[in-house]
Amino acid sequence: MLREAIARQRWWILAALLGLAVLACVPFVLMPFHVRVGQLILLSTALGLAWTLLGGFAGYWSFGHTAFIGLGAFAAGLFETQMLGTPFMRAQPLVGLGLGLVVGMGACAVVAGAVAWPILRLRGIYFAVAMLGVAQVLSELTNSIDAFKGSMGLVFPRIPAFGLRQEAVFYYLLLIATAVILAIAFAVKNARIGHGLAAMREDEDTARMLGVPTERYKITMFVLSATLTGALGVIYAHSLGYITTGSVYRTDFSLNMIVYNLLGGMGTLIGPMIGSVIMVVLTQVILGGFLNLHMFLTGAMLVALVLAAPRGIVGTWLAFRRRRRDAAA
Amino acid sequence: MLALQTILDGLVLGGLYALAAVGFSLIFGVLGVVNLSHGAIVLIGAYFTWFAWHVTGMDPLLCIPPVMLVLFGLGYIYQRGLIQLAVDRSSLLASMLVTFGVALMLRNALVLAFSPDFKSISPGWAFSFLRLGPLTIDLVRISALAASLALLGALAYVLNRTSIGRVIRATAQQELAARLCGVNARHVYAVTFGVSAAFAGASGAILGIVLPFSPPDEANWTLNAFVVVVLGGVGSPSGALLGGLLLGLISTATSQLIGPAFPNVMMFLILVLMLMVRPAGLLGNAFAGTR
Amino acid sequence: MKPAILELKSVTKRFRGLVATDDVSLRVEPGTITSLIGPNGAGKSTIFNLVTGYLPPSAGEILFHGEQIDGQSTVAIARRGIARAFQIAKPFPEITVHDNVRIGALFGRDGPRDVAAVTEAALETAGLDDFADRPAGDLTVGYLRRLELARAIAARPVLLLADEPCAGLNPAETDEICDILRRVRDRGTTVFLVEHDMEAVMRISDRIIVLDAGAKIAEGTPDEISADPKVIAAYLGTPEEP
Numbered sequence: 001m002l003r004e005a006i007a008r009q010r011w012w013i014l015a016a017l018l019g020l021a022v023l024a025c026v027p028f029v030l031m032p033f034h035v036r037v038g039q040l041i042l043l044s045t046a047l048g049l050a051w052t053l054l055g056g057f058a059g060y061w062s063f064g065h066t067a068f069i070g071l072g073a074f075a076a077g078l079f080e081t082q083m084l085g086t087p088f089m090r091a092q093p094l095v096g097l098g099l100g101l102v103v104g105m106g107a108c109a110v111v112a113g114a115v116a117w118p119i120l121r122l123r124g125i126y127f128a129v130a131m132l133g134v135a136q137v138l139s140e141l142t143n144s145i146d147a148f149k150g151s152m153g154l155v156f157p158r159i160p161a162f163g164l165r166q167e168a169v170f171y172y173l174l175l176i177a178t179a180v181i182l183a184i185a186f187a188v189k190n191a192r193i194g195h196g197l198a199a200m201r202e203d204e205d206t207a208r209m210l211g212v213p214t215e216r217y218k219i220t221m222f223v224l225s226a227t228l229t230g231a232l233g234v235i236y237a238h239s240l241g242y243i244t245t246g247s248v249y250r251t252d253f254s255l256n257m258i259v260y261n262l263l264g265g266m267g268t269l270i271g272p273m274i275g276s277v278i279m280v281v282l283t284q285v286i287l288g289g290f291l292n293l294h295m296f297l298t299g300a301m302l303v304a305l306v307l308a309a310p311r312g313i314v315g316t317w318l319a320f321r322r323r324r325r326d327a328a329a
Numbered sequence: 330m331l332a333l334q335t336i337l338d339g340l341v342l343g344g345l346y347a348l349a350a351v352g353f354s355l356i357f358g359v360l361g362v363v364n365l366s367h368g369a370i371v372l373i374g375a376y377f378t379w380f381a382w383h384v385t386g387m388d389p390l391l392c393i394p395p396v397m398l399v400l401f402g403l404g405y406i407y408q409r410g411l412i413q414l415a416v417d418r419s420s421l422l423a424s425m426l427v428t429f430g431v432a433l434m435l436r437n438a439l440v441l442a443f444s445p446d447f448k449s450i451s452p453g454w455a456f457s458f459l460r461l462g463p464l465t466i467d468l469v470r471i472s473a474l475a476a477s478l479a480l481l482g483a484l485a486y487v488l489n490r491t492s493i494g495r496v497i498r499a500t501a502q503q504e505l506a507a508r509l510c511g512v513n514a515r516h517v518y519a520v521t522f523g524v525s526a527a528f529a530g531a532s533g534a535i536l537g538i539v540l541p542f543s544p545p546d547e548a549n550w551t552l553n554a555f556v557v558v559v560l561g562g563v564g565s566p567s568g569a570l571l572g573g574l575l576l577g578l579i580s581t582a583t584s585q586l587i588g589p590a591f592p593n594v595m596m597f598l599i600l601v602l603m604l605m606v607r608p609a610g611l612l613g614n615a616f617a618g619t620r
Numbered sequence: 621m622k623p624a625i626l627e628l629k630s631v632t633k634r635f636r637g638l639v640a641t642d643d644v645s646l647r648v649e650p651g652t653i654t655s656l657i658g659p660n661g662a663g664k665s666t667i668f669n670l671v672t673g674y675l676p677p678s679a680g681e682i683l684f685h686g687e688q689i690d691g692q693s694t695v696a697i698a699r700r701g702i703a704r705a706f707q708i709a710k711p712f713p714e715i716t717v718h719d720n721v722r723i724g725a726l727f728g729r730d731g732p733r734d735v736a737a738v739t740e741a742a743l744e745t746a747g748l749d750d751f752a753d754r755p756a757g758d759l760t761v762g763y764l765r766r767l768e769l770a771r772a773i774a775a776r777p778v779l780l781l782a783d784e785p786c787a788g789l790n791p792a793e794t795d796e797i798c799d800i801l802r803r804v805r806d807r808g809t810t811v812f813l814v815e816h817d818m819e820a821v822m823r824i825s826d827r828i829i830v831l832d833a834g835a836k837i838a839e840g841t842p843d844e845i846s847a848d849p850k851v852i853a854a855y856l857g858t859p860e861e862p
Contacts, residue, residue, distance in 0.1 A: 001735075061422065063429070118601050118605055119601060121604075121605055122601075122604050122605075124422065125363045125421075125422065125425060126604055128422075128425070129363065129552075129555050130600065130601055130604070132548070132552065133552055133555075133596075133597040133600055133601075134597070136548060136549070136552055136593060136597070137593055137594050137597045140590060140593050140594070141590065141594065143590075144589070144590030145590060192726050192727075195719070195722065195723055195726050196723070196726065196727060198712065198715060198719075198723075199712055199723045199727075202712035202713065202714060202715070203710050203712060205674075205710075206706070206710040206712075207723075207727075208693075208694045208695050208698070209672060209674075209694055209698055209703070209704050210698060210703070210723060210724055210727050210728055210771065210772075210775055211695055211698030211699045211703075211727040211728045211729070211775060212695070212723070212727045213695050214695070215695070251433070251548060252433065255429060255430070255433065258426065262426070292437075292440075292441060293437065293441075294437075295433045295434070295436060295437040296433070296434045296437035296438060296441075298430075298433060299429075299430035299431060299432070299433030299434035299437070300430065300434055301430075302426060302427070302429065302430030302433075303411065303427050303430040303431060303434075306415050306418075306419060306423045306424075306426050306427050306430075307411075307414055307415060307418060307427070310418055310419035310420075310423055311419075
């Protein structure tokens with residue numbers, strides 16, 4: 001089934017590979033500031049895609065996905081600084097980062113697996129708010145239990161690699177992460193599970209009557225989405241160099257993951273990509289001077305978006321095209 | 330004795346939770362909207378009161394009526410201008426996103442206006458206290474509890490005994506039927522929202538004299554309200570009171586017995602447990618069978 | 621006696637005080653169209669909900685191919701080969717008719733299958749070939765009913781539960797639904813039908829079971845049922861009663 005999908009969408013895949021090649025050249029051409037903007041766009045795209053594995057595909061909108069950014073970041077940070085130690089990290093920064101990724105993703109998988117069964121019995125707003133609660137609880141535990149060092153903060157060593165500048169290193173790491181998550185999302189969407197999820201998103205009870213194992217599917221997607229989000233949290237934490245609770249458990253992360261998808265088009269792959277580019281360019285480049293208004297502008301954007309284009313750019317475009325085709329027929 | 334003191338503290342906090350949640354519960358029950366900006370509205374009430382007290386030295390309890398009046402107006406406009414529009418144009422889930430966006434905007438605006446630091450309100454009588462045998466009760470707490478209960482009672486009276494209350498309850502149960510009887514449903518929804526915002530504001534004023542507060546707290550107050558509703562049931566002051574008192578007792582007991590970092594963790598566990606075991610709350614939905 | 625494909629043994633379902641089905645025993649023989657009829661509130665939908673695992677019975681046993689299925693999950697029962705077409709069509713409105721049916725083919729009964737061929741066959745059986753590329757949300761009521769059947773057929777059931785497929789349809793549409801159900805039976809799928817349209821039931825059923833107020837009151841061929849005084853009384857009321 002996947003092979004058919006690859007054949008059918010070969011032009012899109014070609015375009016994606018071409019885009020990847022172009023993006024890989026960016027750090028050699030652009031100024032460091034612009035590379036950093038590129039980093040942010042990649043991080044946002046990847047986060048949007050990771051969120052949509054559950055939110056867009058299964059229809060379970062998490063309002064607290066920053067829980068896994070924070071959890072991944074702190075699990076990896078504690079492991080790297082406490083277990084491996086600074087000397088090891090200095091000597092083998094890439095190995096350290098790799099192990100940190102494994103630990104961060106593992107922590108997210110375990111926690112997501114543990115809360116998945118009870119929390120996924122909730123639907124709609126109840127699930128959304130329960131996830132808000134998960135994020136709140138994790139961030140509070142990180143902040144108030146001394147062993148987690150949430151209030152003191154954790155310092156990550158720099159990652160010198162192949163003579164690249166720091167922002168280029170993280171740019172490439174995020175580029176790889178984005179490509180991997182995109183490939184996973186493509187595979188899921190076009191596999192049997194993807195069709196089952198589409199049915200479930202529209203009507204869960206009916207899907208179950210048709211034999212779609214909804215329980216297993218949504219738990220799988222929840223854990224997958226959380227684990228990938230956790231990986232991004234680990235990379236993000238390293239790119240910051242120093243984290244506290246507040247810098248990785250951020251409500252606006254949770255919000256933005258929804259906004260990218262909403263703006264681009266819920267349940268599609270291109271949606272979160274378009275959405276994150278527009279949002280980052282808008283908030284960082286055009287409105288970059290208003291740092292202290294950042295949260296305000298994000299909120300305002302969300303409000304405007306829901307009112308102006310509730311189906312997102314892709315949805316609006318498809319509706320437009322269908323109307324035109326119907327008019328022609 | 331420690332146990333008795335804990336219970337007393339829990340009740341005071343619980344009264345405050347109940348009052349802060351009752352508006353959230355009302356909107357959820359009547360409009361079906363989950364207002365994620367509710368906590369921010371509570372804090373607006375708190376900052377408004379802090380400002381009045383700080384600048385003019387006005388007694389915080391006297392600030393309650395003007396705060397309620399102002400927030401009623403703002404709530405009315407907020408619902409009619411924004412939330413109703415979102416519900417009409419897409420869905421209830423989308424309207425929830427709008428309130429999420431507004432919450433962020435308000436939090437940011439509060440930080441800009443009042444700085445991100447903690448504030449607290451301490452009126453002249455803040456340090457007087459009563460002795461009831463071995464128990465000490467400071468005047469602040471007892472007046473906070475009294476004010477919370479009085480306001481909840483007033484809301485229950487309005488909902489159950491007045492004509493606007495009847496109209497609100499009728500619209501919640503059968504919007505179409507109410508409209509056929511000549512009720513302007515949109516106006517009723519906006520009034521309900523206004524009432525909810527007014528009570529949130531009042532709870533903010535009381536919150537200010539009991540606890541310190543800062544803009545990022547808004548998320549906690551929204552979450553508290555949600556838990557109260559899940560515990561007590563949707564839409565009624567009595568449900569909010571039951572849920573609020575339970576929550577107050579649980580969080581006081583948790584921070585006494587387990588540690589000050591854990592009330593929210595415990596609260597969250599209870600939230601998920603309740604949603605799974607008894608999703609309609611202990612008292613059920615006041616507008617049962619509507620949705 | 622030949623083993624029944626579906627057998628209910630003394631099944632009772634209570635909702636708090638209300639008894640929806642009271643000690644009902646019935647058999648559905650393989651290769652038949654068996655209809656379940658009765659006045660409103662007789663417990664027909666409850667029986668469907670019990671068979672599909674949507675509700676657990678309060679007492680009694682439900683056997684499918686002689687194996688107990690009560691207590692199993694909806695998904696597990698669907699995978700054993702029981703599919704249900706709803707009375708109120710529940711299509712997935714945002715996706716096309718073809719993809720709706722394909723979901724039935726992708727899931728449904730366990731075992732190997734050619735998804736594309738099953739989808740095409742189900743679309744053809746239900747007479748939906750011409751609408752395959754439309755979004756399901758665009759269909760009229762009559763065609764939604766067919767989609768509902770096509771999706772259930774694509775799940776390759778051994779037993780198809782059809783919940784009032786003719787309700788609210790005009791005579792021509794009803795005829796087409798009857799044809800579809802006959803075609804399904806002739807290809808070896810047993811059909812268990814709940815239907816209010818008596819004319820259609822009498823025309824296509826091999827066996828009829830009559831429920832009233834939660835209990836089984838009669839069972840037999842269409843001719844036997846239409847002559848049964850108890851059935852006439854249940855539908856029209858006995859002359860003694862005011």
